Amino acid sequence: MIQQINPFARGYYGFEIRRVAVISYDDRHPQTFVPLHPTQHHLPDDQMALHACIFNEGYALVTEHQVIPGDLDVSCSGSGTILAVFYSIYGKDVEGALxxxxxxxxxxxxxxxxxxxxxxTGFYSRCWEISTAHITDEAGRFLCELADIATPTAFLFVAFRIPYSPAIGIKLIATPWTDINLQQVEGTTATDLRAEHRAKGVPEELIDVLHLAGQADVRMLVLDADASILEGLPVIEEEA
Known part of the structure; x- marks a missing residue:
């Protein structure tokens, strides 16, 4: 199953915080936002704000009470005043763009x-409830059988019944199911885990759903006939 965007993926990840100088340099132009040059990363905020500076598109240098090397001086074509110091927050979206x-x-x-x-994971994790229309009847029966026995830990998921409900719950273990995390935690890869699931007889459609959920760091997954269809996840149409 080919997926361009994982339908389970939500929110942002890979956060970065970058300190930037807010520079005013010309009344005819908007303010510019650039980080300090690495040689001045040690300067506290109060030695940046309201101080004169020089800058280019890549970095700024505080000139007030600072000695600027000649090569850095000539690399900066702009000059102005740092009006404020901001901490810019960046995060990667579901497509990996910052x-x-x-x-x-x-x-x-x-x-x-x-x-x-x-x-x-371990504190505040993703929990999903999706329709059983995303798996085959065979996969549903497979999960019910697993829920009635002690699911082998090598599966890296545990199926369980929900009292007074036909829904089936699944707890995914060692998420996210990425090569980096699985190698660190279990000494395996996502490809090897998929092969292991196939070898143990897990239906292919269920493998697809579980691995998409695992990649997105889903921790708890509930499959219920009355739940909503997850947009972007294939719906299985079986002959009556």
Missing amino acids: IHLGDSQTREFAQEVVRTLTFE
Whole structure:
């Protein structure tokens, strides 16, 4: 099954916080936002804000009370004043592109925003409820049989019944099911795990659903005939 975008993927990941100088240099042009040159990363915010600077498209250098090497001086064609210091928050979207999410006036607040947006497995994980229309009847029976026995841990998922409901729950283990994480936690890869599932007789359509969920760091997955169809995930149409 070929997927351009994982339908289970949500939100942002791979967050970065970048300190940038907000520079005013010409009343006819908007302010510009650039980071400090690495040689001045040690400067605290109060030695940047309201201080004169030189800059180019890649970095800025505070000139007030600072000694600027000649090669860096000639590399900067602009000059102005740092009006403020911002902490810009970036995150990767579901397609892997790094997106500017917003700015904060303090590093602490930016870190709190990132903490709020971050899904941490073991603390705050993704739980999904989707329709059983995404798996075959055979796969549904397979899950029911697994739920009635002790699912082998090598599966890296556990099926369980939900009392007073025909729905079946699945707890995925060692997520996300990416090569990097699986290698660190289980000494395997996503490809090898898929092959292991095939070897153990897991139906192919169920493997596809589980691996998409696992890649997106889904921790709990509930399959229910009354649940909604997940847009972007194939619906299985079986002959009556």
